Amino acid sequence: MQQVTYLRASTTAEAIAAFRRAGSGARYIAGGTTLYDLMKLGVERPVHLIDVSAIESADRIDTSGDRLFFGAGALMADVAENAVVRRDYPVLSESLWKAASQQLRNMATVGGNLLQRTRCPYFRNGAGGIYPCNKREPGSGCAAIGGIDRGQAVLGTSEACTAVSPGDWPVALTALDASVELNGSGGARSVPIADFYLLPGSTPEREFAILPDEIITGISVPRTAAGRHSTYHKIRDRESYAFALVSAAVALELDRGRITKAHVALGGVGTRPWRARRTEALLEGSEPMRDIALTAARAAFAEAKPGAQNRFKIELGARAIADAVVIAAEGNG
Numbered sequence: 001m002q003q004v005t006y007l008r009a010s011t012t013a014e015a016i017a018a019f020r021r022a023g024s025g026a027r028y029i030a031g032g033t034t035l036y037d038l039m040k041l042g043v044e045r046p047v048h049l050i051d052v053s054a055i056e057s058a059d060r061i062d063t064s065g066d067r068l069f070f071g072a073g074a075l076m077a078d079v080a081e082n083a084v085v086r087r088d089y090p091v092l093s094e095s096l097w098k099a100a101s102q103q104l105r106n107m108a109t110v111g112g113n114l115l116q117r118t119r120c121p122y123f124r125n126g127a128g129g130i131y132p133c134n135k136r137e138p139g140s141g142c143a144a145i146g147g148i149d150r151g152q153a154v155l156g157t158s159e160a161c162t163a164v165s166p167g168d169w170p171v172a173l174t175a176l177d178a179s180v181e182l183n184g185s186g187g188a189r190s191v192p193i194a195d196f197y198l199l200p201g202s203t204p205e206r207e208f209a210i211l212p213d214e215i216i217t218g219i220s221v222p223r224t225a226a227g228r229h230s231t232y233h234k235i236r237d238r239e240s241y242a243f244a245l246v247s248a249a250v251a252l253e254l255d256r257g258r259i260t261k262a263h264v265a266l267g268g269v270g271t272r273p274w275r276a277r278r279t280e281a282l283l284e285g286s287e288p289m290r291d292i293a294l295t296a297a298r299a300a301f302a303e304a305k306p307g308a309q310n311r312f313k314i315e316l317g318a319r320a321i322a323d324a325v326v327i328a329a330e331g332n333g
């Protein structure tokens with residue numbers, strides 16, 4: 001591995017200035033659970049690391065206002081266990097505690113989580129030219145198309161890339177219309193999470209709507225009554241410590257036993273966290289019954305394009321939504 005310089009920033013301004021000074025090859029780092037992993041695999045090769053985990057107040061969690069605020073440096077474990085989040089927004093808490101392991105959640109930040117990269121095996125294990133990968137080396141081809149595709153996406157794919165967006169927390173945030181708060185040399189801005197994740201199209205190497213020197217300062221989530229009737233339902237090959245085969249984040253507003261507003265997003269099936277708008281529209285006005293929810297859920301996959309081995313994700317994904325609707329409707333009060 002090449003020599004890497006390391007600087008620990010204590011303010012956002014200091015981190016941005018250090019990034020600008022360092023120039024190309026600079027990367028921010030927080031818990032390091034994604035970045036060090038990819039450096040060991042030879043997929044990421046930064047030469048300057050700017051540690052943003054000790055930035056003052058970066059771990060702030062504020063649940064008191066019209067919008068919940070989670071500082072980018074807040075640990076996954078701390079947000080998952082926050083009492084207000086657990087009680088009023090189980091979908092957020094569950095998406096975090098069903099991710100990774102307790103050791104990782106004690107290290108990893110909710111900001112770094114947003115920028116984790118795909119687990120596509122050809123992306124992670126192909127450095128050194130073993131497998132072509134357009135995301136790792138633009139224009140080289142895609143080994144997953146026509147290769148082992150059981151874990152690949154069925155929604156939002158392109159002829160260049162079918163890699164799944166891996167995170168759980170971004171799926172819950174997508175369901176709740178969160179925004180990503182950014183700061184860089186161009187100033188501060190807020191990006192709706194629906195615009196933050198890019199479809200692969202012909203440029204799968206471009207994954208996030210963030211500029212190179214921009215730092216994620218936090219994530220804000222509008223307060224919603226649907227939080228109390230919400231859940232994150234994750235289906236995986238084993239019960240813990242595994243990424244989602246499919247997952248569903250569901251939050252419901254209910255009035256006299258009927259759904260008046262539905263928030264539904266899917267994980268494990270899309271090239272980005274996938275908002276299921278058609279399903280939401282079909283659910284609204286209906287009772288939260290499993291058979292009704294299953295019909296609505298199947299509409300989310302109307303444009304799915306499965307490969308040879310991942311067709312099962314379509315029905316599994318629809319059932320995950322339907323089960324999540326029933327669980328969410330039981331709610332927290």
Ligand SMILES: Cc1cc2nc3c(=O)[nH]c(=O)nc-3n(C[C@H](O)[C@H](O)[C@H](O)COP(=O)(O)OP(=O)(O)OC[C@H]3O[C@@H](n4cnc5c(N)ncnc54)[C@H](O)[C@@H]3O)c2cc1C
Nearest residue numbers: 030031032033034035099100108109112113115167168216
């Ligand atoms: C074995 C294993 C299993 C896992 N299982 C799951 C799972 O089931 N579900 C799931 O969702 N995740 C899972 N993960 C991923 C894990 O959740 C992420 O690695 C973690 O959230 C990343 O956070 P971090 O603070 O360690 O980020 P880092 O590794 O420090 O950084 C990740 C990326 O974000 C950038 N970055 C970090 N902070 C900032 C910032 N404030 N501003 C701008 N850029 C920044 C870095 O440059 C880097 O590109 C797993 C990881 C491992 C290793």
Ligand code: SF4
Nearest residue numbers: 120133134142161162
């Ligand atoms: S699916 Fe995407 S990440 Fe995987 S090999 Fe193809 S281009 Fe690379």
